[in-house]
Amino acid sequence: MIFITFNTVSELACFLAGLIFLFKDKDPAWRLLIWYLLLTCIVEVAGIYIRTSLHVSNIPLYNLSVLPECFVTSYFFYSLYKTYHPKTKWLIIWLSIFMIMYFTELVLNHFNNFVSITASVMSVVFVLASLYYYYLKLKDEHFERLLFYAPFWWVSGTLFFYFGSTACNLFFDYLIKYPSISYEFSVRYIIFCILDVILYSFWSYAFICRYLQRKSYS
């Protein structure tokens, strides 16, 4: 029962939606999301298991999960921008900066703490990437029915999640230091539950849109 939480349920539901609607998708970026969501589910369950059964910190696991999160999301944004201006060098520059920051923070924290600064920077970059996508969409003369346009809802979910988590990321150190407010139903936990539900709902809807779009073309 301890494995059934808002996070795990929403992640699993989104993974299933991805599996059903994206399995036959021709775009590798979309198919990659299935594997990413599967990994997210595994990390979430493993995190609960390590914390509750093994009674050890699950921070190293979440530190590790930041890597696929950054790589998959960055690659997906890159694939969305491809239609407008395919600039691989920006992707490489960003990932290089991220890796340097990530490992520097890990070393400075002696591998004991969460890489919160890197995660915060990553959030800001993804918020900017989402806003930039909106800007490209507004500038684009080609009309798209956004209500049924999968990339738009994927980006919107991502924007909600990373923008909404900014406050938690900024106060991460504080929330961790004070156990009285970092118990199971802490404000951080509640906020992340809400954000997870929003993110995975938007993504699931995006997968449905993607499926319908693929079906209408075939």
Next chain:
Amino acid sequence: MVLRFYMQISSEEIIFLIGLTSIIFLIAPCFLILYVLSYNRRKKKHLEEKVWLKTTFENELLKTQMEVQEQTLKTVANDLHDNIGQLLSLITITLSTIDLEENSKIASKIILTDDLTRRSINELKALSRLLHGEELISKGLAAAIEFELEWLKRSERYQISFKKDSFKSVADSAKETMVFRLFQECINNIIQHAKASKIVIILEQDNSSFKLTISDNGIGFNVDEKLNLKMGMGLYNIKRRAAMINGTATITSIPGSGSVIAITVPSN
């Protein structure tokens, strides 16, 4: 600084602050998404309008081309009736009056018939050229106007002057067709209503636009009154069609002192 900040306020206040900030950070994307969606709807509307305008323009262009052809056919019909018909009647009359016993007159009548026949042939050749209306415009706006005026000069009712020194060419054939039709209509108006004896046409061009000015010394008219009569191919339609090719039509007239219509159209 941050640590000092933490120490000054209680943990409950921090929780409240984090919660409030997160709520605000969740509301902001909502409005952003709504804005993008509403802008997108406006974009759709704008695109629909663009398509509508394009269709309207194409319809108008087609209508204009048909009107040019119609005008040509009218001229042909008039010419057949007034010129060639008359010449052929004369030939028939001349031939019917030939008396084979009056040898002295036969030669002169045959010469007259020969002359009339040659004139008929020349008239037919001119008509044949006129019938290729589209070909006329393909030779350029100035050539088409010149050809049309040649026809008008034959009536010997008007003193016509055509100046086109600074005019070279227009890249857009649709604009040429439209302006040529406007020219035809202005000339028709002069013939039908102006009671003029003198027509001056000036075709000018600079780097960005070209201008066609048609003036006459006729009876003139009240511009505002005529513009309000939004019927047929009136003055209102001249203005509307000029606007369709991003141009302007300026109409000035004083009753008793003739009129001037100036059509200015951007070259590109």
